[in-house]
Amino acid sequence: MLTKQVDTLVIGAGQAGLAAAYYLQQHGVEFVVLDERPAVGDVWATRFEALRLFSPAWASGLPGFSWPGSALRYPTKDEAAAYLQAYANHFRLPVQLGQRAIQLSFANDATGYRVETAAGTTYQAQRVIISTGAYSAPKQPEFATGLPPHVQQLHSSQYHQPHQISGTGPVAVVGSGNSALQIAADLATTGRPVFVAFDEAVGAFPNNQLTWVVLKKSGFLSIPRATLLGRHIMHQPEPVVRGDLQRLKQFPNAHFVGRATRATAEGALEAQRQNTPPLEAVVWATGFGPGFQWVNLPIFEPDGTPRHQRGLTAAPGVAFLGLPWLNNRSSALMGGAGPDARYVVEHLLKST
Numbered sequence: 001m002l003t004k005q006v007d008t009l010v011i012g013a014g015q016a017g018l019a020a021a022y023y024l025q026q027h028g029v030e031f032v033v034l035d036e037r038p039a040v041g042d043v044w045a046t047r048f049e050a051l052r053l054f055s056p057a058w059a060s061g062l063p064g065f066s067w068p069g070s071a072l073r074y075p076t077k078d079e080a081a082a083y084l085q086a087y088a089n090h091f092r093l094p095v096q097l098g099q100r101a102i103q104l105s106f107a108n109d110a111t112g113y114r115v116e117t118a119a120g121t122t123y124q125a126q127r128v129i130i131s132t133g134a135y136s137a138p139k140q141p142e143f144a145t146g147l148p149p150h151v152q153q154l155h156s157s158q159y160h161q162p163h164q165i166s167g168t169g170p171v172a173v174v175g176s177g178n179s180a181l182q183i184a185a186d187l188a189t190t191g192r193p194v195f196v197a198f199d200e201a202v203g204a205f206p207n208n209q210l211t212w213v214v215l216k217k218s219g220f221l222s223i224p225r226a227t228l229l230g231r232h233i234m235h236q237p238e239p240v241v242r243g244d245l246q247r248l249k250q251f252p253n254a255h256f257v258g259r260a261t262r263a264t265a266e267g268a269l270e271a272q273r274q275n276t277p278p279l280e281a282v283v284w285a286t287g288f289g290p291g292f293q294w295v296n297l298p299i300f301e302p303d304g305t306p307r308h309q310r311g312l313t314a315a316p317g318v319a320f321l322g323l324p325w326l327n328n329r330s331s332a333l334m335g336g337a338g339p340d341a342r343y344v345v346e347h348l349l350k351s352t
């Protein structure tokens with residue numbers, strides 16, 4: 001087995017890991033970025049075909065490198081992938097692809113950390129930044145198991161385009177975020193009945209340039225979670241893009257049924273406003289849970305969520321990036337990756 005020494009190891013080459021790499025490079029630190037995927041940007045490239053960013057290019061930049069093309073546009077998911085690739089190339093960031101970290105633990109001699117990859121390489125590092133995505137384990141409600149086997153079920157992370165779902169009969173999309181709305185609209189374009197189990201308590205915001213100017217300039221997106229106001233906002237449901245909601249409501253074959261509460265043996269969903277008929281398929285756009293089982297360090301809450309302060313953990317030299325509300329509302333957004341990465345890198349370098 002090959003063992004490599006490196007000062008700092010970044011695990012995950014999405015926007016959070018690349019922003020960390022940018023600041024490590026600025027500080028002249030020796031580092032390597034590992035990613036399990038075959039290409040930088042692959043997480044965006046493999047998201048569903050109809051996906052567009054809800055944030056305009058000008059509000060979605062990483063440090064030191066603007067998006068090519070019009071700053072006012074809402075980029076497609078493939079443009080997001082290309083931007084991340086261009087970013088890594090522009091700064092010649094040392095990204096090692098096809099390297100899945102399968103174990104992170106204290107090094108045997110207690111001088112740092114040891115990371116094993118599925119490809120058989122072991123890394124020894126003084127510092128490790130974990131930027132493997134907010135949460136990576138697809139989550140669905142427990143009542144999903146109540147659906148009979150003939151109902152096709154897939155998580156939003158497995159959904160790419162309408163043809164994946166066979167038949168022409170009724171389908172349901174369960175979820176109260178933008179992904180649910182966009183996937184439901186995508187399915188509705190086929191003309192089949194689409195039942196949208198969307199929580200009506202969720203608000204919607206007008207996703208225009210003015211809104212983004214106000215969100216940015218007012219400082220709303222950077223209110224820290226450490227403040228009373230930040231904590232209050234953090235516990236509110238995330239609003240969705242009003243344009244996506246309105247577009248979906250215009251499809252005569254899209255039916256809003258409210259929050260889903262139970263599945264029946266006949267293959268229907270019971271929901272707050274109205275129950276669905278027996279369904280041919282359900283897409284669960286119900287988010288992700290923590291997926292850090294490969295991190296063998298005492299830095300987690302009992303439910304598996306990382307325990308940290310603005311990304312810094314109790315294990316000296318180990319930090320997280322890219323978690324929702326790592327510091328503020330923009331922490332898990334493209335435009336928020338830079339400020340969080342800067343803070344984490346500066347503090348890691350000062351403290352270890």
Ligand SMILES: Cc1cc2nc3c(=O)[nH]c(=O)nc-3n(C[C@H](O)[C@H](O)[C@H](O)COP(=O)(O)OP(=O)(O)OC[C@H]3O[C@@H](n4cnc5c(N)ncnc54)[C@H](O)[C@@H]3O)c2cc1C
Nearest residue numbers: 012014015016035036053054055100101132133322333334
């Ligand atoms: C459908 C959807 C739409 C979104 N739209 C927007 C938007 O419009 N605007 C916006 O600002 N944000 C948006 N986001 C939120 C956020 O910007 C993205 O989720 C973004 O991909 C998060 O970046 P990240 O770097 O934290 O994680 P990721 O992009 O998930 O990158 C993590 C990287 O880590 C790698 N990795 C994971 N595990 C391992 C391992 N064990 N070993 C090695 N490598 C590993 C992965 O291959 C990946 O490359 C959206 C999110 C979703 C899900």
